[in-house]
Amino acid sequence: MTKTQQVRLAQRPTGLTDADTWDVTTEELPELGDGQILVKVAFISLDPAMRGWLNDVRSYVPPVGLGEVMRSLDIATVVETNHPDFAVGDTVSGLFGVTEYAISDGRGVQQVDLAVAPGPTWLGALGMPGMTAYFGLLEVGKLKAGETVVVSAAAGAVGSVVGQIAKAKGATVIGIAGGAQKCRLLTEELGFDAAIDYRDEDVLRRLRELAPKGIDIYFDNVGGEILDAALANLRRGARIVLCGAISAYNADTLPPGPSRYMSLLVHRASMTGFVVFDYADRYGEAVADIAKWLSEGKIKSREHVVEGGVARFGETLNLLFSGGNTGKLVLAL
Amino acid sequence: MTKTQQVRLAQRPTGLTDADTWDVTTEELPELGDGQILVKVAFISLDPAMRGWLNDVRSYVPPVGLGEVMRSLDIATVVETNHPDFAVGDTVSGLFGVTEYAISDGRGVQQVDLAVAPGPTWLGALGMPGMTAYFGLLEVGKLKAGETVVVSAAAGAVGSVVGQIAKAKGATVIGIAGGAQKCRLLTEELGFDAAIDYRDEDVLRRLRELAPKGIDIYFDNVGGEILDAALANLRRGARIVLCGAISAYNADTLPPGPSRYMSLLVHRASMTGFVVFDYADRYGEAVADIAKWLSEGKIKSREHVVEGGVARFGETLNLLFSGGNTGKLVLAL
Numbered sequence: 305m306t307k308t309q310q311v312r313l314a315q316r317p318t319g320l321t322d323a324d325t326w327d328v329t330t331e332e333l334p335e336l337g338d339g340q341i342l343v344k345v346a347f348i349s350l351d352p353a354m355r356g357w358l359n360d361v362r363s364y365v366p367p368v369g370l371g372e373v374m375r376s377l378d379i380a381t382v383v384e385t386n387h388p389d390f391a392v393g394d395t396v397s398g399l400f401g402v403t404e405y406a407i408s409d410g411r412g413v414q415q416v417d418l419a420v421a422p423g424p425t426w427l428g429a430l431g432m433p434g435m436t437a438y439f440g441l442l443e444v445g446k447l448k449a450g451e452t453v454v455v456s457a458a459a460g461a462v463g464s465v466v467g468q469i470a471k472a473k474g475a476t477v478i479g480i481a482g483g484a485q486k487c488r489l490l491t492e493e494l495g496f497d498a499a500i501d502y503r504d505e506d507v508l509r510r511l512r513e514l515a516p517k518g519i520d521i522y523f524d525n526v527g528g529e530i531l532d533a534a535l536a537n538l539r540r541g542a543r544i545v546l547c548g549a550i551s552a553y554n555a556d557t558l559p560p561g562p563s564r565y566m567s568l569l570v571h572r573a574s575m576t577g578f579v580v581f582d583y584a585d586r587y588g589e590a591v592a593d594i595a596k597w598l599s600e601g602k603i604k605s606r607e608h609v610v611e612g613g614v615a616r617f618g619e620t621l622n623l624l625f626s627g628g629n630t631g632k633l634v635l636a637l
Numbered sequence: 638m639t640k641t642q643q644v645r646l647a648q649r650p651t652g653l654t655d656a657d658t659w660d661v662t663t664e665e666l667p668e669l670g671d672g673q674i675l676v677k678v679a680f681i682s683l684d685p686a687m688r689g690w691l692n693d694v695r696s697y698v699p700p701v702g703l704g705e706v707m708r709s710l711d712i713a714t715v716v717e718t719n720h721p722d723f724a725v726g727d728t729v730s731g732l733f734g735v736t737e738y739a740i741s742d743g744r745g746v747q748q749v750d751l752a753v754a755p756g757p758t759w760l761g762a763l764g765m766p767g768m769t770a771y772f773g774l775l776e777v778g779k780l781k782a783g784e785t786v787v788v789s790a791a792a793g794a795v796g797s798v799v800g801q802i803a804k805a806k807g808a809t810v811i812g813i814a815g816g817a818q819k820c821r822l823l824t825e826e827l828g829f830d831a832a833i834d835y836r837d838e839d840v841l842r843r844l845r846e847l848a849p850k851g852i853d854i855y856f857d858n859v860g861g862e863i864l865d866a867a868l869a870n871l872r873r874g875a876r877i878v879l880c881g882a883i884s885a886y887n888a889d890t891l892p893p894g895p896s897r898y899m900s901l902l903v904h905r906a907s908m909t910g911f912v913v914f915d916y917a918d919r920y921g922e923a924v925a926d927i928a929k930w931l932s933e934g935k936i937k938s939r940e941h942v943v944e945g946g947v948a949r950f951g952e953t954l955n956l957l958f959s960g961g962n963t964g965k966l967v968l969a970l
Contacts, residue, residue, distance in 0.1 A: 364903050527899070546902045561894030566860070569879045569910030570697050577902030 306333045311374045311402035311617045319554045320622055328615045333407055340407050341390045343380035345400055349427040350633040352624050355553040364579045373401040379423040402617045420595050424607040428632030429594055433461035438590040439583040441466050444576050445545045449474030451520035456530050459486035461632035466523045468603040471495050478514050482627045508533035526551045535564035542573040606631025639666045641738035644707045644950045652887045653955055661948045666740055674723045674741050676713035678733055682760040683966040685957050688886040697912045706734040712756040735950045753928050761965030762927055762938040766794035771923040772916040774799050777909050778878045782807030784853035789863050792819035794965035799856045801936040804828050811847050815960040841866035859884045868897035875906040939964025
């Protein structure tokens with residue numbers, strides 16, 4: 305019998321999650337059945353979208369149920385197998401949840417090649433954030449070389465890849481992030497053309513200075529006032545790619561919408577939402593391109609790895625909403 | 638010498654226009670020069686967009702200057718000509734302004750065929766509102782047969798044509814309008830499948846009942862709470878066509894934006910603005926289609942004609958914002 309420590313949803317939060325949100329339990333897993341694998345989790349992905357999964361509302365995935373193990377994408381090692389496709393020692397990714405060990409029937413479980421990149425990168429640039437950046441920018445945003453791209457939460461898991469893919473494709477890239485340190489990272493390490501510190505600068509005015517002809521693509525991870533600042537600086541035919549609205553994820557009521565949305569009319573612009581899962585049958589294409597850019601040094605993967613047990617999941621998740629992480633936030637068990 | 642009464646912009650309004658907004662003057666026109674025509678205006682188009690032209694802000698057309706004759710599209714008769722393309726007695730349309738007589742060099746002036754439809758219809762279903770409905774629905778909205786279309790200000794100049802084109806193309810059509818009389822017009826005369834009276838009904842709930850599978854296209858003429866109600870009822874892959882925001886045109890400050898805009902993400906939906914002038918080289922195509930539908934009875938043109946002199950322009954314009962008109966609002970001199 306395998307004992308595993310797990311994090312279960314104890315009560316639905318209002319605002320930020322806290323200790324009352326979670327139950328940390330230790331349980332015994334059943335015997336491994338036919339066609340199943342037992343995995344030992346090494347890395348747990350922490351993602352802003354997780355906050356949405358805690359609300360009891362219809363969305364693109366069902367909410368996590370009360371009492372259920374918190375949903376998460378993990379990198380894990382196969383430690384026992386009754387499944388023909390998996391051998392002991394394989395490294396895999398899957399929605400195993402916030403747990404030390406898990407049993408899976410192998411559905412949705414992918415082999416991970418550590419020769420291409422280490423585990424955390426498979427949760428970042430080569431994982432969902434990378435897929436989100438790739439398809440959002442190229443398929444939804446329809447980026448063309450020479451365009452001006454603005455991305456918010458630019459030092460985050462998705463934003464940092466968006467900016468670097470845009471540079472690799474010949475765009476001018478402006479990143480918006482919180483704090484001088486993150487802004488320096490963008491311009492000095494990740495190759496962005498410019499960075500705006502939203503905590504210290506007037507984003508609307510700075511965008512006007514840095515993109516005097518207007519923005520062609522705004523990749524929005526945050527919503528709120530920064531979305532309005534981008535709307536005030538659109539170029540004709542601009543595309544706003546709606547990826548997230550982290551500024552609102554912990555709000556009890558719907559915050560005001562983008563009051564400058566009629567700028568879409570004046571500039572013949574569009575605002576389009578997408579969900580990365582719709583591109584699942586094309587992930588291979590994105591992984592191949594991003595792995596190539598990583599090997600060429602055109603993309604640098606940034607992960608923010610917190611070490612600890614599953615019990616640290618809750619406090620680590622809140623780093624996302626305080627701006628405490630730079631790059632992909634990962635809990636390493 | 639020809640004397641003409643004209644309406645000039647006296648001061649920029651805050652909120653609704655009033656008597657102080659306008660100067661009604663009587664002036665003598667100069668002698669007709671070479672290559673010019675003198676026209677006598679018969680019908681003046683009144684349009685919600687006119688309110689935006691009075692604000693001193695950059696938009697898709699420059700604002701009307703203080704002291705200038707108010708810009709308007711008119712149907713007029715050529716009464717004197719020094720231009721080879723125009724004969725006395727020709728009926729034409731052009732941006733002659735709110736005036737009884739005007740001199741033009743013929744640029745942007747179109748011949749109008751009264752055998753196809755009477756003058757006011759050339760300002761409605763065959764004019765800018767018709768062009769706006771046609772290209773907004775078919776090019777921006779990319780309507781497909783069998784889809785569910787919702788249009789606001791549905792008894793207005795644009796909305797009434799949007800709904801009827803959608804029906805002609807095989808869609809299910811729900812109109813949103815103010816008052817039982819307008820709603821009856823939609824379903825009993827214009828062939829809409831259903832109508833919602835926003836003054837008397839909960840639009841969000843009624844949309845859920847009438848479009849249980851969600852809305853494919855929402856053609857937005859109003860903004861505000863009705864846009865949010867549509868956002869709450871989108872179908873996967875929905876398109877919101879941003880045509881106007883009449884609920885906000887008289888506001889001094891930007892009203893709140895659509896707080897449910899993140900519904901675009903969940904439903905992989907888009908919101909796209911457009912300006913009909915971009916389709917100017919294709920107006921002929923739209924006029925041909927709409928004229929055919931008019932002759933077949935598939936589209937009924939509705940005009941609301943107010944009789945009077947140019948001095949009645951100001952009070953007539955405000956009918957648009959009080960919901961006082963049904964169909965295309967026209968001032969007949």
